[in-house]
Structure formats: structure tokens, C-alpha cells
Amino acid sequence: MPAEAKRRRNRRGEGDLLRRQILEATTVLLAEAGDANAVSMRDIAAAAGVTPPAIYRLFADKEALLRAVIAERFDAFDLHLEQGEAGATTVREQLEGRCRAYLDYAATHPGHYRVLFSATHLGPVEVGASDGGHPGAASFNRLLTAVAACVPAGRGKAQRAFTITVELWSALHGFADLRITKPEFPWPASSVFLADMLERLV
Amino acid sequence: MPAEAKRRRNRRGEGDLLRRQILEATTVLLAEAGDANAVSMRDIAAAAGVTPPAIYRLFADKEALLRAVIAERFDAFDLHLEQGEAGATTVREQLEGRCRAYLDYAATHPGHYRVLFSATHLGPVEVGASDGGHPGAASFNRLLTAVAACVPAGRGKAQRAFTITVELWSALHGFADLRITKPEFPWPASSVFLADMLERLV
């Protein structure tokens, strides 16, 4: 509790400033824990420099808070993949950049990656960005687009692009996830894995 | 508790019979939950038709019990993969059978698969079978052997076989894991995924 500096109470009308502090505290704790169940409302309150009940004026309950944080992390993930394409001059480079960004995000934010892609406890999350449906769906569709751009036109192209995208996504997720859960394994460098994988798939 | 039939107390000297019942109850609950943290000692005791303290005469604590069950599941997993090779006449068929068994185990025992390959909470588990090291290591090494048998001899063969095995394992795990966590996605059939993946990798 008082590891945090003494908080000054927000001024009237500025109570929602705490909202952001709580979101950010939760984000940090989730990154460390890699598991939404391992982060308690008390932990969050302490990290935000506030007592637990203060959270409830801003979020209905723990689930609502987690959903909000996870939605933000999905958006950040999508943005990171988007930025991975920046500077690419060919469709092939775009695809490569996107995949590199995928592995990079998982490697630099393992806790968040696990919360996004290994969680079962929480149902679907509304993502600010896009695609009415599932949060993962947005990323998948963009990856599909990037793959399709690299597949030569012809009969059955859409089918082929879909198959390749599923294989690519599986490989990326498998590599990312196993690296996190089995860090003692002698993994090859992501760049080597990725280059080889793309050569074989596309 | 009394959903279970009234248990008859074991005879003297047969107290260890309960050991198996507890292991099996835990196995069932782990399959349903897919998460060791979501299964309590009280749940286990109730499923075994016994009160919680009875467990402690047979297992030191919850962790010891979970380790024992998980070690058994790793052995079962390895055995399943081994059986996947049965009947194969070529090394390529052996590899294919092993991979098919991998995906098949994950699909038919999703809860156990997740406990084995997505758990972070528990440290390394001693497996009855083999390879002093990590439990996953045994499976990996056997997969590596199966892949190596399909890779033509030549300079750098070992290196190539290792790379391919990492890629294959990543793809298998990614596909298996995502199928479990995102069941609403329009996954292609495992057999199609596998055939295509092997064609591309080997």
C-alpha cells in the first residue's frame, strides 16, 4: 500500500482521471502475471494508490475492468502488427513485417500475449477497432489479406490463401506460445524461424 | 458430496487403493477444467467420495498430487504418439502418424492438453518414461527422430532436421491450442491441415 507515493485526491469533476490510472495499473499487473486470475482487485487498487472500493465507482466489477484493459491490449496488438508493415515496399515484405511484429509483440509482452491468446476464463471482448466479431478475427483477417496479396492469382486462390494463413497463424502462435512457456528450450532466433517458415509456406 | 455412492472404507493394508481413486478423480477434474488452479482439493475429495483430509495421508500436498497426475498424463500423451506410428510402413507414414496422434490427443483431451502445454504455474515434472530433462523434451526428441528419418542425408542434415522439427512442433501446438481456445473459428480439418503442412515442411 504505501510503497506508492501518497496520492493527492483528484479535484471535483476529475474523478475519471483515476480511471486511467486504474487501467494502467491493471495493464502493468497483467503483464507481470500473464493471467487475469492471478491479479486481484486489491493488487490493482494498491498499484493505483487507492483503496479497493474506489475502483467500483468507475468499473461495475472486476470483469468489466478486465474487459476494458484487454480490449485496449487487443487494439495495441493490432496497431503493433500494422506498424510492422511500415516501410515495406513489396507485398512480400509487408507480410514478413507483419509476422515479425507478431513474434516481436509476443516476445516483448509475453504476459499480455498470454492474456490475449491463452485465456479461457473471459468470453469475447469488444474491441474498439473493427470487425464486429471476435477480437482475434480482426488480426486474422488482416493477416489473410497480407497472405492473399502474395499468392498468385488463379483458380482456388482464396482457398489457398486461407489454408496458408491458418498454417502461418498456427506456426506463429505455436512458436510464440511455446517460447513463453518453455523458455529453457534452445529456440532458434525468431528471424530465422520466420524466414524459413515463410519461404516454405508462401 | 453424496452425489457419489456411499463409499465403503478400504480394508487394513489396502489404504493405498484410495491413492488410485484420488489420482483418477483428479485426472477427470483436470480434463474438465483444463486448469490446475480451477480444481480444488475439496473438489477432488468429493469426486473420490472421501473427505479432504483423507488425501493428505497419501499425498504431501496439492502440488505433489498434481505433479503425480500430470506426470501420468505426459506418459499417456507420449504413449499415444507412439501408437500413432503403429502400422506405418514408411518413415514418412510414421512421421505422419505421430503428428496425427498429436492433434488427435489435443482434440480429444483438450483439458489435459492445456494442462500439459499451457501451464505456467507448476515447474518441471518428473516423467516416468525418459530423458532426464523436461517432460516436453521427450516428445520433442522423438518427433525430431521421426523428422530426421525423412530428411535426406547430406551436409547440415542434423541442423535442417532440427529446424523443421521446431517449425512442425510450433505448427502442431499452435493449431491444437488455437482450436481449443477459439472453437468458433472455421478451422479446416486436422487431416487437411496436417497433410498440407507436412508436404510443405518435409
Next chain:
DNA sequence: TGTACATCAGTGAACGCGCGTTCACTGATGTAC
């Protein structure tokens, strides 16, 4: 064959703890007059 006794499989009650959440409140801030 019968009885006293030691063994041991399992029970019932309780422990201390951390959890999500609720409730009545406090006291600083801004507003009305």
C-alpha cells in the same frame, strides 16, 4: 471360539488467509447567497 487390544483408514471441525464486493462514512472542493 471368545475377548482385549493395537493398528490404521478415514472423519468432523476448525485454523488463517485472500478474495470480490458492499456499506456507511468523511472531508476536501466548489457554489450560492
Next chain:
DNA sequence: TGTACATCAGTGAACGCGCGTTCACTGATGTAC
């Protein structure tokens, strides 16, 4: 400029619950005589 008051950001204490685990015990089973 000064005071009474409403607002609202946040607190302190407590709730009921489920958890892993411990402890003193009970009572059926087998053994010794």
C-alpha cells in the same frame, strides 16, 4: 469577502465465501492370547 451548504472522490471496516491444510478423534479391521 465570508459563510452555509451540496457535491463527490475516496476511505475504513466489514460481509460471506472458498481455499489449502491441520488436529484430535472414531470406529472398523485384524491379531494375540
